[in-house]
Amino acid sequence: MDELRVFTGNANPELAARVCKYLGTQPGNIDVCEFNDGETMVKINENIRGVDVFVFQSTFPPAKNLIELLVMLDAAKRASARRVTAVVPYFGYARQDRKDQPRVAITAKLVANLITVAGADRVLTMDLHSPQIQGFFDIPFDHLYAAPVLIDYFQKKNLKDLVIVSPDIGSVKMARAFAKRLGASLVLIDKRRPRADVAEVVNVIGEVEGRDVVILDDLISTAGTTTRAAEALKKKGARRIVAGCTHPVLCGDAVARLGEAPVEQVVVTDTIPHAPEKLISKIEVLSVADLLGEAIRRIHEERSLSSLFV
Numbered sequence: 270m271d272e273l274r275v276f277t278g279n280a281n282p283e284l285a286a287r288v289c290k291y292l293g294t295q296p297g298n299i300d301v302c303e304f305n306d307g308e309t310m311v312k313i314n315e316n317i318r319g320v321d322v323f324v325f326q327s328t329f330p331p332a333k334n335l336i337e338l339l340v341m342l343d344a345a346k347r348a349s350a351r352r353v354t355a356v357v358p359y360f361g362y363a364r365q366d367r368k369d370q371p372r373v374a375i376t377a378k379l380v381a382n383l384i385t386v387a388g389a390d391r392v393l394t395m396d397l398h399s400p401q402i403q404g405f406f407d408i409p410f411d412h413l414y415a416a417p418v419l420i421d422y423f424q425k426k427n428l429k430d431l432v433i434v435s436p437d438i439g440s441v442k443m444a445r446a447f448a449k450r451l452g453a454s455l456v457l458i459d460k461r462r463p464r465a466d467v468a469e470v471v472n473v474i475g476e477v478e479g480r481d482v483v484i485l486d487d488l489i490s491t492a493g494t495t496t497r498a499a500e501a502l503k504k505k506g507a508r509r510i511v512a513g514c515t516h517p518v519l520c521g522d523a524v525a526r527l528g529e530a531p532v533e534q535v536v537v538t539d540t541i542p543h544a545p546e547k548l549i550s551k552i553e554v555l556s557v558a559d560l561l562g563e564a565i566r567r568i569h570e571e572r573s574l575s576s577l578f579v
């Protein structure tokens with residue numbers, strides 16, 4: 270079996286280091302820096318001819334994270350790696366995935382094209398905003414779910430008469446899978462967005478009175494969705510309210526909003542890093558490093574990933 274190397278950009282080197290620890294390796298020797306004018310410069314400082322290379326980078330804002338990913342892929346390809354896999358724990362620009370208004374871009378497709386053209390032979394990611402984005406790629410694509418990590422945590426929380434709440438139509442499939450695994454019932458929120466980044470709850474569909482609830486989403490950005498959902502569920506008589514998501518984008522006043530929301534805890538993963546001082550005590554961060562590490566190992570060894578999907 271040929272060698273495996275993981276190279277990381279500056280988006281989440283801590284997660285990359287945890288993944289490398291799982292794999293029993295060190296991150297590859299690479300410079301990912303800037304010229305004086307701010308342009309990204311990448312140099313791989315070791316021979317990777319014939320090597321199975323994994324380029325590790327989430328693409329949350331700023332756009333420099335995406336650029337670093339593309340430039341690293343280009344460097345790896347031009348250095349004659351045998352195979353280059355883009356490992357993108359959080360796949361940004363995914364929310365614009367269709368033309369739902371006149372004259373808008375489909376950024377998810379644009380980013381898929383960029384990653385492919387930059388030199389990726391395959392892609393590994395986690396909890397895409399919509400799973401159909403896989404179809405925007407014509408190269409092999411592995412889509413992991415953080416569910417095993419989150420479910421394990423919720424199972425230990427001693428939640429009673431549990432209800433999993435999907436805070437909008439988009440998260441129903443994810444919520445249904447969690448409900449099935451946790452033996453819980455499913456409740457749906459009819460959410461509207463009068464403007465981008467503004468969420469309103471129109472209706473709670475299902476019974477939550479006297480029940481413990483987990484509000485589940487793929488990501489929390491402004492936290493408007495989670496906060497409005499929690500308020501509506503509280504009004505309907507929910508007992509304990511916990512929120513969970515895979516990707517903590519947490520922009521603007523999101524953390525303060527979550528602090529004031531009627532949720533006792535917000536469980537997220539480390540696909541997007543935050544300074545510990547930014548995170549309030551009710552935000553619990555779980556690591557998906559072992560899951561990503563195991564997926565990388567299996568890709569390298571040409572073994573099936575399906576048992577990681579459940």
Ligand code: R5P
Binds near residue numbers: 489494
């Ligand atoms: C929407 O379709 C997503 O699944 C999330 O619910 C949404 O992007 C969260 O955004 P925010 O935290 O800004 O309400």
